[in-house]
Amino acid sequence: MAARKASEGLSKLVGDEVQRWGSMKPTGVSLRYMMEFGSRPTERNLLRSAQFLHKELPIRIARRAIELENLPFGLSEKPAVLKVRDWYLDSFHDLRSFPEVKDKADELAFTQMIKMIKVRHNNVVPAMAFGVQHLKKDLSPSFVPTDFEEIHEFLDRFYMTRIGIRMLIGQHVALHDPDPEPGCVGQINTKMSPMKVARAASEDARSICFREYGSAPEVSVIGDPNFTFPYVPSHLHLMVFELVKNSLRAVQERCMDSDKDALPIKIIVADGIEDVTIKISDEGGGIRRSGLSKIFTYLYSTAKNPLEENYEGVHQGVTMAGYGYGLPITRLYARYFGGDLQIISMEGYGTDAYLHLSRLGDSQEPLP
Numbered sequence: 001m002a003a004r005k006a007s008e009g010l011s012k013l014v015g016d017e018v019q020r021w022g023s024m025k026p027t028g029v030s031l032r033y034m035m036e037f038g039s040r041p042t043e044r045n046l047l048r049s050a051q052f053l054h055k056e057l058p059i060r061i062a063r064r065a066i067e068l069e070n071l072p073f074g075l076s077e078k079p080a081v082l083k084v085r086d087w088y089l090d091s092f093h094d095l096r097s098f099p100e101v102k103d104k105a106d107e108l109a110f111t112q113m114i115k116m117i118k119v120r121h122n123n124v125v126p127a128m129a130f131g132v133q134h135l136k137k138d139l140s141p142s143f144v145p146t147d148f149e150e151i152h153e154f155l156d157r158f159y160m161t162r163i164g165i166r167m168l169i170g171q172h173v174a175l176h177d178p179d180p181e182p183g184c185v186g187q188i189n190t191k192m193s194p195m196k197v198a199r200a201a202s203e204d205a206r207s208i209c210f211r212e213y214g215s216a217p218e219v220s221v222i223g224d225p226n227f228t229f230p231y232v233p234s235h236l237h238l239m240v241f242e243l244v245k246n247s248l249r250a251v252q253e254r255c256m257d258s259d260k261d262a263l264p265i266k267i268i269v270a271d272g273i274e275d276v277t278i279k280i281s282d283e284g285g286g287i288r289r290s291g292l293s294k295i296f297t298y299l300y301s302t303a304k305n306p307l308e309e310n311y312e313g314v315h316q317g318v319t320m321a322g323y324g325y326g327l328p329i330t331r332l333y334a335r336y337f338g339g340d341l342q343i344i345s346m347e348g349y350g351t352d353a354y355l356h357l358s359r360l361g362d363s364q365e366p367l368p
């Protein structure tokens with residue numbers, strides 16, 4: 001579909017429909033609810049789930065489309081942001097033009113449609129990053145990072161709701177799996193071993209490190225190998241991958257500068273009553289105190305930006321670092337199910353990342 005012009009404005013494009021849906025209140029779901037509901041994926045429950053999404057997704061999508069139209073500093077006019085807004089409008093339109101979901105056939109067609117919506121939005125993160133980068137370039141040298149607070153808050157809200165939308169779609173689609181792995185309820189593994197996921201994510205990060213530097217520091221994972229708890233393995237994988245990638249880069253660069261051996265990275269998994277905490281410790285030299293306040297912003301990275309040319313297809317080749325998105329996005333994933341992320345640094349020595357995951361899974365989705 002041809003890109004719409006920003007000047008056409010939202011209200012003219014889709015009338016009051018987006019505004020009307022965008023003013024409705026979204027309904028949050030908890031990990032526990034998803035797990036209990038999804039444990040009986042009967043025809044009736046799948047139908048109920050599709051009916052819920054048929055009403056819920058347009059609300060969430062409309063709210064973001066409206067925000068995308070009203071960003072400060074002219075960010076809404078940037079071509080990459082316009083493209084993202086068009087993806088949201090197209091998805092809103094697909095959902096609203098889908099008739100009421102009444103039976104199994106409707107439900108299957110609806111599932112197919114939302115699966116397509118998820119694919120359409122695959123490149124939202126790099127596209128938005130490209131738009132923001134573009135804006136930063138336009139504003140420099142008068143660029144003041146505090147000006148970006150509003151944009152930063154918007155991006156936090158925007159990506160948080162994106163995680164929610166993708167979780168809801170992914171969960172509904174996954175409940176159709178005729179042969180789920182034992183213990184899995186859609187995307188949730190009721191017996192997820194955090195050690196196993198941490199190991200796999202570390203190996204993935206190490207292979208990127210190998211590709212980039214020709215070697216990779218060792219990563220050891222300490223904890224109870226039999227311990228399991230319900231969580232979404234793909235979320236945990238993504239979070240540990242990002243954190244280990246940062247540690248590997250810091251350790252690797254430090255040892256290249258000093259000609260010393262690369263010191264191993266240590267991951268400890270602790271099983272508490274309220275939280276499962278995963279600590280990732282490295283001796284990569286830490287982060288300067290003056291830079292610490294910036295690490296959770298979307299514009300701070302000490303690596304060369306891979307988005308300088310364009311964002312199309314950036315997902316095809318994961319790089320070691322560059323957008324400055326790893327930490328803020330990881331923290332959003334942790335917070336989505338009631339957890340958090342803290343970074344403690346000792347400049348001149350190393351960094352500890354504490355990833356807290358809420359064990360009870362009772363917290364409602366944060367819905368900005």
Ligand SMILES: Nc1ncnc2c1ncn2[C@@H]1O[C@H](COP(=O)(O)OP(=O)(O)OP(=O)(O)O)[C@@H](O)[C@H]1O
Nearest residue numbers: 246247250286301302321322323324325326327351
């Ligand atoms: N373990 C660490 N040791 C030293 N510096 C770190 C560590 N983790 C993060 N940093 C610093 O924080 C910055 C931001 O990290 P973040 O993960 O958000 O982005 P990035 O790694 O630069 O890029 P990407 O978007 O690809 O993850 C890094 O560029 C780096 O300077």
